[in-house]
Amino acid sequence: MLEEDSTDQEPGLEPRGERSSAARDQSAQTRQWSDSEAVILRGIFRLGKKSHDVLLTKSCLSWTPITPETPTGEACAGPSGRLLLRDVFAVKVKRRRSVGQPSGGAVLGLALLWARQHGPRLKEDALHLHNASSQHTQLWYTAVKQLITDMAGRPRCLKVLINPSSHRKEAVHVYREHVAPLFKMAAVQTHITVTEKEGHALTLMKECKLDQYDGVVVVGGDGSVAELCHGLVLRTQLDTGSALDRPSRVSLPVGIVPAGSTDIVPCSVHGVRDPVTAALHIILGRVQRVDMCSFWSCGSLVRYGFTAMLGFGGRSLACAEKRRWMPSAQRCDYAVVKTLSRLRPVDCEVSFVETKTSSSSSEDCEQNSTHTEEESWTTNQGLYLNISVMSIPGLSPYTPRGLAPNTRLANGSAALITVGNTSRTQFIKHLKRLGAPSGQLDFPFVEAHNVTAVKICPRAAIGSEEESEEEAVQSESSALPIVQSQSGSESVALQLQRGALPWNIDGELVPLQQEVLIRVHPRLMCLYGQEVDQAESSASCGCI
Numbered sequence: 001m002l003e004e005d006s007t008d009q010e011p012g013l014e015p016r017g018e019r020s021s022a023a024r025d026q027s028a029q030t031r032q033w034s035d036s037e038a039v040i041l042r043g044i045f046r047l048g049k050k051s052h053d054v055l056l057t058k059s060c061l062s063w064t065p066i067t068p069e070t071p072t073g074e075a076c077a078g079p080s081g082r083l084l085l086r087d088v089f090a091v092k093v094k095r096r097r098s099v100g101q102p103s104g105g106a107v108l109g110l111a112l113l114w115a116r117q118h119g120p121r122l123k124e125d126a127l128h129l130h131n132a133s134s135q136h137t138q139l140w141y142t143a144v145k146q147l148i149t150d151m152a153g154r155p156r157c158l159k160v161l162i163n164p165s166s167h168r169k170e171a172v173h174v175y176r177e178h179v180a181p182l183f184k185m186a187a188v189q190t191h192i193t194v195t196e197k198e199g200h201a202l203t204l205m206k207e208c209k210l211d212q213y214d215g216v217v218v219v220g221g222d223g224s225v226a227e228l229c230h231g232l233v234l235r236t237q238l239d240t241g242s243a244l245d246r247p248s249r250v251s252l253p254v255g256i257v258p259a260g261s262t263d264i265v266p267c268s269v270h271g272v273r274d275p276v277t278a279a280l281h282i283i284l285g286r287v288q289r290v291d292m293c294s295f296w297s298c299g300s301l302v303r304y305g306f307t308a309m310l311g312f313g314g315r316s317l318a319c320a321e322k323r324r325w326m327p328s329a330q331r332c333d334y335a336v337v338k339t340l341s342r343l344r345p346v347d348c349e350v351s352f353v354e355t356k357t358s359s360s361s362s363e364d365c366e367q368n369s370t371h372t373e374e375e376s377w378t379t380n381q382g383l384y385l386n387i388s389v390m391s392i393p394g395l396s397p398y399t400p401r402g403l404a405p406n407t408r409l410a411n412g413s414a415a416l417i418t419v420g421n422t423s424r425t426q427f428i429k430h431l432k433r434l435g436a437p438s439g440q441l442d443f444p445f446v447e448a449h450n451v452t453a454v455k456i457c458p459r460a461a462i463g464s465e466e467e468s469e470e471e472a473v474q475s476e477s478s479a480l481p482i483v484q485s486q487s488g489s490e491s492v493a494l495q496l497q498r499g500a501l502p503w504n505i506d507g508e509l510v511p512l513q514q515e516v517l518i519r520v521h522p523r524l525m526c527l528y529g530q531e532v533d534q535a536e537s538s539a540s541c542g543c544i
């Protein structure tokens, strides 16, 4: 963070008399910031047009304008300020070079490259310190470079996986254009693999030698993120010998450069779908622990993931997957509209273990994951248009407060949100409200719980997955509940006849037939980024 004592960025532009006492206060303040830490270097640099007294401590660089006495005895001051070194990612020696001159040139001073925060967005900025002395500049360069290199958590070497097929097939371009230059400036080494097919990232995470890396970066959509995170959790369990139902926490942080169509996971840790913000979080080593879930069917692990949906969320994904040939935005709109036109509930038994407290202390989180013998299950049964289990809030440009505004990234629980059987009109209202700033879940047919475990046992899918759109439209009234409750035996028969149900786990279609058990694993994953309350809203879904 850069703190200036004046809104005027150019020092010395303020009227003299009015500024002098304020400037004296500011100088005192700057001294106070620096007093708490030992001064490593002190020197004179020109910032803008004025000379400044510059101090370097372990955590910040601060400057105060030098105020020469005027003939009238009044001091002439500009703004003082400081830059926290935790935001600085590179330092360069500036030189005067003529066109075509590749190296050498007279020293002009230093440029400190730092990350400026604009809402959730991080942008590259530079602070220029001018001093023509080569020796002086070199001394400062070495000291600043050493301080930022020694900062804990900053990666020096990263494994980068790029999915070239994500969304508009722009992932390689996004990386080259926006991320690679920042990594180069910050002297972060990279080993890049462009994935060749589905499952490649998973194989790499299982087999690749990871101890040489400080983190793994994925450039792609939510599917790529999910595959990599699942692979990394599995790898950690192989390395530590932990049981899959009591997984050890992943220590290697994962950076996510968004290049997908929705990018729910990066939006939840960056608040924005922006490759530069993602790259700067990675370079600055800002990490955030994140809860994850494990999904089990018939006693076997299906996968580890962040979000799951059954019902509307699963069906619309299944519908979209059948039309991979369509452009991605069109495909999503088509799938949503088509699934709405054939809206029908799943007959389910939903059991869950509610979190004991709303506290998010690490001790509570630990207890939630290990004291399974004390679990008290609540069971509901009925017709549901959608069931979501989300260990992260699921922020996106369409849902700035998240698909699950009632959970946090690392509160040791997941949000279970069930949408009961209602009319299509009401269901659409509920979908639209997910983009609202508040009251997203305030519907009589929506229930939300904070849970540590969920069991979902589908008793029947009502209606065929292959049912024609026309039939569905004719048989449904938009003002009435979609179907009436069905008898249990009939439901079981239907389920067997029609096979697996489409689950949407982190945007990937996973067909599952039997009861699914979901367990929350507090703070299992480590992602580059930080908790944000709200995502930048840059779009609204035009199809509903």
Ligand SMILES: Nc1ncnc2c1ncn2[C@@H]1O[C@H](COP(=O)(O)OP(=O)(O)OP(=O)(O)O)[C@@H](O)[C@H]1O
Binding pocket: 163, 164, 165, 166, 167, 168, 195, 196, 197, 198, 199, 200, 219, 220, 221, 222, 223, 224, 225, 227, 259, 260, 261, 262, 263, 328, 507, 508
């Ligand atoms: N070279 C490749 N060709 C085809 N598929 C790939 C390749 N590399 C990875 N994949 C697979 O592509 C799947 C989808 O990737 P991803 O989620 O990044 O893109 P997307 O589906 O377009 O984005 P979103 O999930 O945001 O809609 C992943 O499951 C991944 O395994």
